[in-house]
Amino acid sequence: MSAQAAIAEKTTVINGLNVQQALDTIAALKADKSLAQFRFRAKNRWISGGENRSTIKGFYGAGAEDTSRTKPFEFTNGEPPVLLGDNEGANPVEFLLHALAGCVTTTFVLHAMARGIVIRELSTELEGDIDLQGLLGLDETVPAGYRQIRIKMHVKADCPDEALNDLLAYTQGHSPVCNTVCRPVPVVIERA
Protein backbone atom coordinates (compact mmCIF):
# COMPACT_ATOMS: atom_id res chain seq x y z
CA MET A 1 0.00 0.00 0.00
CA SER A 2 1.49 3.38 -0.97
CA ALA A 3 1.15 6.43 1.23
CA GLN A 4 -1.25 7.87 -1.36
CA ALA A 5 -3.33 4.69 -1.22
CA ALA A 6 -3.29 4.89 2.56
CA ILE A 7 -4.83 8.32 2.41
CA ALA A 8 -7.41 7.20 -0.11
CA GLU A 9 -8.33 4.47 2.36
CA LYS A 10 -8.53 7.05 5.14
CA THR A 11 -5.59 5.44 6.92
CA THR A 12 -4.02 8.47 8.55
CA VAL A 13 -1.26 6.89 10.62
CA ILE A 14 1.37 4.37 9.46
CA ASN A 15 4.14 3.24 11.82
CA GLY A 16 3.05 5.91 14.28
CA LEU A 17 3.59 8.67 11.73
CA ASN A 18 0.87 10.96 10.44
CA VAL A 19 0.86 10.37 6.70
CA GLN A 20 -0.91 13.62 5.76
CA GLN A 21 1.47 15.70 7.88
CA ALA A 22 4.45 13.94 6.27
CA LEU A 23 3.12 14.59 2.76
CA ASP A 24 2.37 18.23 3.63
CA THR A 25 5.91 18.66 4.98
CA ILE A 26 7.49 17.17 1.86
CA ALA A 27 5.32 19.34 -0.39
CA ALA A 28 6.31 22.46 1.57
CA LEU A 29 10.04 21.60 1.36
CA LYS A 30 9.77 20.97 -2.37
CA ALA A 31 8.12 24.36 -2.87
CA ASP A 32 10.69 26.21 -0.73
CA LYS A 33 14.02 24.46 -0.22
CA SER A 34 15.07 26.94 2.46
CA LEU A 35 12.56 25.23 4.79
CA ALA A 36 14.77 22.12 4.69
CA GLN A 37 17.67 23.94 6.35
CA PHE A 38 17.96 22.92 10.01
CA ARG A 39 20.47 23.96 12.66
CA PHE A 40 20.67 21.82 15.81
CA ARG A 41 22.43 22.84 19.02
CA ALA A 42 23.74 21.60 22.35
CA LYS A 43 25.41 23.26 25.33
CA ASN A 44 27.73 21.30 27.57
CA ARG A 45 29.36 22.03 30.92
CA TRP A 46 32.28 20.12 32.41
CA ILE A 47 31.73 18.91 35.97
CA SER A 48 34.87 16.92 36.93
CA GLY A 49 37.07 14.25 35.36
CA GLY A 50 35.09 12.41 32.70
CA GLU A 51 31.75 13.82 33.87
CA ASN A 52 30.01 16.57 31.91
CA ARG A 53 26.42 17.52 31.17
CA SER A 54 24.61 18.72 28.06
CA THR A 55 21.41 20.69 27.73
CA ILE A 56 19.48 20.57 24.47
CA LYS A 57 16.44 22.68 23.77
CA GLY A 58 16.02 25.03 20.81
CA PHE A 59 16.86 24.52 17.15
CA TYR A 60 16.21 26.33 13.91
CA GLY A 61 14.26 24.60 11.16
CA ALA A 62 11.38 24.87 8.71
CA GLY A 63 12.10 28.60 8.46
CA ALA A 64 11.71 29.42 12.15
CA GLU A 65 13.17 29.00 15.62
CA ASP A 66 11.45 26.03 17.25
CA THR A 67 9.60 26.80 20.49
CA SER A 68 7.89 23.45 21.10
CA ARG A 69 10.08 22.47 24.05
CA THR A 70 9.23 24.11 27.32
CA LYS A 71 12.27 22.80 29.18
CA PRO A 72 15.65 21.47 28.04
CA PHE A 73 16.64 17.84 27.79
CA GLU A 74 19.64 17.04 29.99
CA PHE A 75 22.17 14.24 29.50
CA THR A 76 25.23 13.31 31.52
CA ASN A 77 28.38 11.84 30.05
CA GLY A 78 30.51 9.75 32.39
CA GLU A 79 33.15 7.05 32.25
CA PRO A 80 33.42 3.59 33.83
CA PRO A 81 36.09 2.93 36.49
CA VAL A 82 38.44 1.29 33.96
CA LEU A 83 38.42 4.66 32.15
CA LEU A 84 38.99 6.65 35.34
CA GLY A 85 35.34 7.45 36.07
CA ASP A 86 32.52 6.33 38.32
CA ASN A 87 29.80 5.47 35.75
CA GLU A 88 28.27 8.94 36.15
CA GLY A 89 26.56 8.28 32.80
CA ALA A 90 27.14 6.39 29.57
CA ASN A 91 30.31 7.57 27.90
CA PRO A 92 30.45 9.71 24.74
CA VAL A 93 31.28 6.88 22.33
CA GLU A 94 28.32 4.93 23.74
CA PHE A 95 26.03 7.95 23.26
CA LEU A 96 27.22 8.00 19.64
CA LEU A 97 25.92 4.41 19.26
CA HIS A 98 22.58 5.49 20.77
CA ALA A 99 22.36 8.36 18.27
CA LEU A 100 23.22 6.05 15.39
CA ALA A 101 20.72 3.38 16.46
CA GLY A 102 17.95 5.95 16.79
CA CYS A 103 18.65 7.61 13.48
CA VAL A 104 18.81 4.39 11.48
CA THR A 105 15.57 3.26 13.15
CA THR A 106 13.68 6.49 12.51
CA THR A 107 14.92 6.73 8.91
CA PHE A 108 13.85 3.13 8.31
CA VAL A 109 10.41 3.68 9.82
CA LEU A 110 9.89 6.96 7.94
CA HIS A 111 10.74 5.56 4.53
CA ALA A 112 8.75 2.41 5.31
CA MET A 113 5.74 4.69 5.77
CA ALA A 114 6.48 6.41 2.45
CA ARG A 115 6.48 2.98 0.79
CA GLY A 116 3.36 1.84 2.59
CA ILE A 117 5.25 -0.80 4.60
CA VAL A 118 3.77 -1.45 8.04
CA ILE A 119 6.46 -2.25 10.62
CA ARG A 120 5.43 -4.61 13.43
CA GLU A 121 8.65 -4.77 15.44
CA LEU A 122 12.10 -3.24 15.02
CA SER A 123 15.16 -3.50 17.23
CA THR A 124 18.88 -3.13 16.70
CA GLU A 125 22.10 -4.24 18.36
CA LEU A 126 25.22 -2.16 17.80
CA GLU A 127 28.87 -2.69 18.52
CA GLY A 128 31.92 -0.67 17.63
CA ASP A 129 35.65 -1.15 18.03
CA ILE A 130 38.04 1.45 19.40
CA ASP A 131 41.77 1.17 20.04
CA LEU A 132 42.51 3.47 22.98
CA GLN A 133 46.08 3.95 21.81
CA GLY A 134 44.56 6.61 19.54
CA LEU A 135 42.91 8.65 22.31
CA LEU A 136 45.99 8.39 24.49
CA GLY A 137 48.41 9.37 21.72
CA LEU A 138 50.47 6.21 22.29
CA ASP A 139 50.58 5.41 18.56
CA GLU A 140 49.89 8.21 16.11
CA THR A 141 49.10 5.71 13.34
CA VAL A 142 46.04 4.49 15.30
CA PRO A 143 42.87 6.55 14.66
CA ALA A 144 41.25 7.87 17.84
CA GLY A 145 37.72 7.01 16.73
CA TYR A 146 35.76 3.90 15.92
CA ARG A 147 37.47 1.54 13.49
CA GLN A 148 34.12 0.10 12.43
CA ILE A 149 30.54 0.03 13.72
CA ARG A 150 28.24 -2.92 13.11
CA ILE A 151 24.44 -2.84 13.34
CA LYS A 152 22.30 -5.96 13.47
CA MET A 153 18.66 -5.17 12.75
CA HIS A 154 15.73 -7.37 13.75
CA VAL A 155 12.59 -6.36 11.87
CA LYS A 156 9.12 -7.80 11.40
CA ALA A 157 6.97 -6.18 8.75
CA ASP A 158 4.09 -6.89 6.41
CA CYS A 159 6.12 -7.17 3.22
CA PRO A 160 8.51 -9.51 1.39
CA ASP A 161 12.11 -9.86 2.54
CA GLU A 162 13.33 -8.24 -0.65
CA ALA A 163 11.40 -5.06 0.08
CA LEU A 164 12.97 -4.89 3.55
CA ASN A 165 16.48 -5.38 2.17
CA ASP A 166 15.86 -2.61 -0.35
CA LEU A 167 14.53 -0.32 2.39
CA LEU A 168 17.54 -1.07 4.59
CA ALA A 169 20.00 -0.16 1.82
CA TYR A 170 18.08 3.09 1.21
CA THR A 171 18.10 3.81 4.97
CA GLN A 172 21.87 3.42 5.18
CA GLY A 173 22.29 6.09 2.50
CA HIS A 174 19.74 8.52 3.97
CA SER A 175 20.16 8.37 7.77
CA PRO A 176 21.68 11.69 8.94
CA VAL A 177 23.74 10.18 11.79
CA CYS A 178 24.85 7.20 9.69
CA ASN A 179 25.90 9.59 6.92
CA THR A 180 27.73 11.81 9.43
CA VAL A 181 29.71 8.79 10.62
CA CYS A 182 30.37 7.27 7.18
CA ARG A 183 31.34 10.56 5.54
CA PRO A 184 34.13 12.92 6.65
CA VAL A 185 32.28 15.85 8.27
CA PRO A 186 34.26 18.97 9.21
CA VAL A 187 34.27 19.86 12.92
CA VAL A 188 35.47 23.40 13.61
CA ILE A 189 36.57 24.00 17.22
CA GLU A 190 37.36 27.50 18.41
CA ARG A 191 37.96 29.08 21.79
CA ALA A 192 35.41 31.73 22.71
Place this chain on the structure above:
Amino acid sequence: MSAQAAIAEKTTVINGLNVQQALDTIAALKADKSLAQFRFRAKNRWISGGENRSTIKGFYGAGAEDTSRTKPFEFTNGEPPVLLGDNEGANPVEFLLHALAGCVTTTFVLHAMARGIVIRELSTELEGDIDLQGLLGLDETVPAGYRQIRIKMHVKADCPDEALNDLLAYTQGHSPVCNTVCRPVPVVIERA
Protein backbone atom coordinates in the same frame (compact mmCIF):
# COMPACT_ATOMS: atom_id res chain seq x y z
CA MET B 1 53.48 21.12 36.44
CA SER B 2 53.81 17.76 34.68
CA ALA B 3 51.91 14.68 35.81
CA GLN B 4 55.21 13.26 37.07
CA ALA B 5 55.85 16.43 39.04
CA ALA B 6 52.33 16.23 40.44
CA ILE B 7 53.06 12.79 41.80
CA ALA B 8 56.37 13.93 43.23
CA GLU B 9 54.43 16.65 45.01
CA LYS B 10 51.90 14.07 46.25
CA THR B 11 49.13 15.65 44.19
CA THR B 12 47.01 12.60 43.39
CA VAL B 13 44.09 14.22 41.56
CA ILE B 14 44.21 16.74 38.71
CA ASN B 15 40.99 17.87 37.00
CA GLY B 16 39.10 15.21 38.92
CA LEU B 17 41.29 12.43 37.47
CA ASN B 18 43.47 10.13 39.54
CA VAL B 19 46.97 10.73 38.17
CA GLN B 20 48.48 7.50 39.47
CA GLN B 21 45.65 5.42 38.02
CA ALA B 22 46.08 7.18 34.66
CA LEU B 23 49.82 6.52 34.62
CA ASP B 24 49.29 2.89 35.63
CA THR B 25 46.73 2.46 32.83
CA ILE B 26 49.07 3.96 30.24
CA ALA B 27 51.96 1.79 31.44
CA ALA B 28 49.77 -1.32 31.21
CA LEU B 29 48.62 -0.47 27.67
CA LYS B 30 52.19 0.17 26.56
CA ALA B 31 53.25 -3.22 27.93
CA ASP B 32 50.32 -5.07 26.30
CA LYS B 33 48.63 -3.31 23.36
CA SER B 34 45.75 -5.81 23.37
CA LEU B 35 44.50 -4.11 26.56
CA ALA B 36 43.77 -0.97 24.47
CA GLN B 37 41.18 -2.81 22.36
CA PHE B 38 37.66 -1.78 23.42
CA ARG B 39 34.27 -2.83 22.06
CA PHE B 40 31.27 -0.69 23.02
CA ARG B 41 27.64 -1.71 22.55
CA ALA B 42 24.06 -0.47 22.54
CA LYS B 43 20.68 -2.12 22.09
CA ASN B 44 17.74 -0.15 20.75
CA ARG B 45 14.03 -0.89 20.46
CA TRP B 46 11.59 1.02 18.28
CA ILE B 47 8.47 2.22 20.08
CA SER B 48 6.43 4.21 17.52
CA GLY B 49 7.08 6.88 14.89
CA GLY B 50 10.28 8.73 15.78
CA GLU B 51 10.41 7.31 19.31
CA ASN B 52 12.87 4.56 20.22
CA ARG B 53 14.87 3.62 23.29
CA SER B 54 18.43 2.40 23.84
CA THR B 55 19.89 0.44 26.70
CA ILE B 56 23.63 0.55 27.29
CA LYS B 57 25.40 -1.56 29.88
CA GLY B 58 28.32 -3.88 29.17
CA PHE B 59 31.41 -3.39 27.06
CA TYR B 60 34.67 -5.20 26.47
CA GLY B 61 37.93 -3.46 27.29
CA ALA B 62 41.26 -3.73 29.08
CA GLY B 63 41.23 -7.46 28.32
CA ALA B 64 37.94 -8.28 30.01
CA GLU B 65 34.18 -7.87 29.92
CA ASP B 66 33.28 -4.90 32.13
CA THR B 67 30.95 -5.67 35.03
CA SER B 68 31.00 -2.34 36.84
CA ARG B 69 27.45 -1.34 35.88
CA THR B 70 24.71 -3.00 37.89
CA LYS B 71 21.88 -1.68 35.71
CA PRO B 72 21.71 -0.35 32.15
CA PHE B 73 21.59 3.29 31.14
CA GLU B 74 18.42 4.09 29.16
CA PHE B 75 17.97 6.89 26.63
CA THR B 76 14.97 7.81 24.52
CA ASN B 77 15.18 9.29 21.05
CA GLY B 78 12.23 11.39 19.92
CA GLU B 79 11.39 14.08 17.42
CA PRO B 80 9.83 17.53 17.74
CA PRO B 81 6.38 18.19 16.22
CA VAL B 82 7.87 19.83 13.11
CA LEU B 83 9.57 16.46 12.47
CA LEU B 84 6.37 14.47 13.10
CA GLY B 85 7.06 13.68 16.78
CA ASP B 86 5.98 14.80 20.22
CA ASN B 87 9.36 15.64 21.81
CA GLU B 88 9.55 12.18 23.38
CA GLY B 89 13.29 12.85 23.74
CA ALA B 90 16.07 14.74 22.04
CA ASN B 91 16.48 13.56 18.47
CA PRO B 92 19.38 11.43 17.19
CA VAL B 93 21.31 14.27 15.54
CA GLU B 94 21.08 16.20 18.81
CA PHE B 95 22.37 13.18 20.76
CA LEU B 96 25.30 13.14 18.35
CA LEU B 97 26.13 16.72 19.42
CA HIS B 98 25.93 15.65 23.07
CA ALA B 99 28.35 12.77 22.37
CA LEU B 100 30.72 15.09 20.52
CA ALA B 101 30.63 17.76 23.24
CA GLY B 102 31.34 15.21 25.94
CA CYS B 103 34.17 13.53 24.08
CA VAL B 104 35.97 16.75 23.20
CA THR B 105 35.60 17.88 26.82
CA THR B 106 36.88 14.64 28.35
CA THR B 107 39.78 14.40 25.88
CA PHE B 108 40.73 18.01 26.66
CA VAL B 109 40.59 17.46 30.42
CA LEU B 110 42.52 14.17 30.22
CA HIS B 111 45.39 15.58 28.19
CA ALA B 112 45.38 18.73 30.33
CA MET B 113 46.06 16.43 33.29
CA ALA B 114 48.87 14.71 31.39
CA ARG B 115 50.42 18.15 30.78
CA GLY B 116 49.89 19.29 34.35
CA ILE B 117 47.33 21.94 33.32
CA VAL B 118 44.67 22.57 35.96
CA ILE B 119 41.28 23.37 34.39
CA ARG B 120 39.04 25.73 36.38
CA GLU B 121 35.98 25.90 34.11
CA LEU B 122 35.12 24.39 30.76
CA SER B 123 31.96 24.65 28.70
CA THR B 124 31.08 24.27 25.04
CA GLU B 125 28.38 25.39 22.64
CA LEU B 126 27.75 23.31 19.55
CA GLU B 127 25.75 23.83 16.40
CA GLY B 128 25.47 21.80 13.24
CA ASP B 129 23.74 22.31 9.91
CA ILE B 130 21.59 19.69 8.19
CA ASP B 131 19.64 19.98 4.95
CA LEU B 132 16.63 17.68 5.33
CA GLN B 133 16.41 17.19 1.57
CA GLY B 134 19.09 14.55 2.18
CA LEU B 135 17.12 12.50 4.71
CA LEU B 136 13.97 12.76 2.64
CA GLY B 137 15.66 11.79 -0.61
CA LEU B 138 14.38 14.95 -2.34
CA ASP B 139 17.81 15.76 -3.80
CA GLU B 140 20.35 12.95 -4.04
CA THR B 141 23.22 15.46 -4.31
CA VAL B 142 22.49 16.67 -0.75
CA PRO B 143 24.25 14.60 1.96
CA ALA B 144 21.88 13.28 4.61
CA GLY B 145 24.20 14.14 7.50
CA TYR B 146 25.66 17.26 9.05
CA ARG B 147 27.30 19.62 6.57
CA GLN B 148 29.51 21.08 9.31
CA ILE B 149 29.60 21.12 13.11
CA ARG B 150 31.01 24.08 15.04
CA ILE B 151 32.17 23.99 18.67
CA LYS B 152 32.84 27.10 20.70
CA MET B 153 34.84 26.32 23.82
CA HIS B 154 34.97 28.51 26.92
CA VAL B 155 37.87 27.51 29.14
CA LYS B 156 39.57 28.94 32.21
CA ALA B 157 42.83 27.32 33.26
CA ASP B 158 46.05 28.03 35.09
CA CYS B 159 48.28 28.31 32.03
CA PRO B 160 49.13 30.64 29.14
CA ASP B 161 46.74 31.01 26.20
CA GLU B 162 49.27 29.40 23.90
CA ALA B 163 49.30 26.20 25.96
CA LEU B 164 45.48 26.03 25.76
CA ASN B 165 45.50 26.54 22.00
CA ASP B 166 48.07 23.78 21.65
CA LEU B 167 46.01 21.47 23.87
CA LEU B 168 42.86 22.22 21.88
CA ALA B 169 44.55 21.32 18.58
CA TYR B 170 45.81 18.07 20.15
CA THR B 171 42.31 17.33 21.49
CA GLN B 172 40.74 17.73 18.06
CA GLY B 173 43.09 15.07 16.69
CA HIS B 174 42.63 12.64 19.59
CA SER B 175 38.95 12.76 20.60
CA PRO B 176 37.30 9.45 19.61
CA VAL B 177 33.90 10.96 18.73
CA CYS B 178 35.45 13.95 16.92
CA ASN B 179 37.65 11.56 14.95
CA THR B 180 34.65 9.34 14.15
CA VAL B 181 32.80 12.36 12.74
CA CYS B 182 35.77 13.90 10.88
CA ARG B 183 36.95 10.63 9.37
CA PRO B 184 34.93 8.24 7.16
CA VAL B 185 34.07 5.31 9.47
CA PRO B 186 32.49 2.19 7.97
CA VAL B 187 29.02 1.30 9.30
CA VAL B 188 27.93 -2.23 8.45
CA ILE B 189 24.18 -2.84 8.73
CA GLU B 190 22.78 -6.35 8.43
CA ARG B 191 19.42 -7.92 9.12
CA ALA B 192 19.48 -10.57 11.83
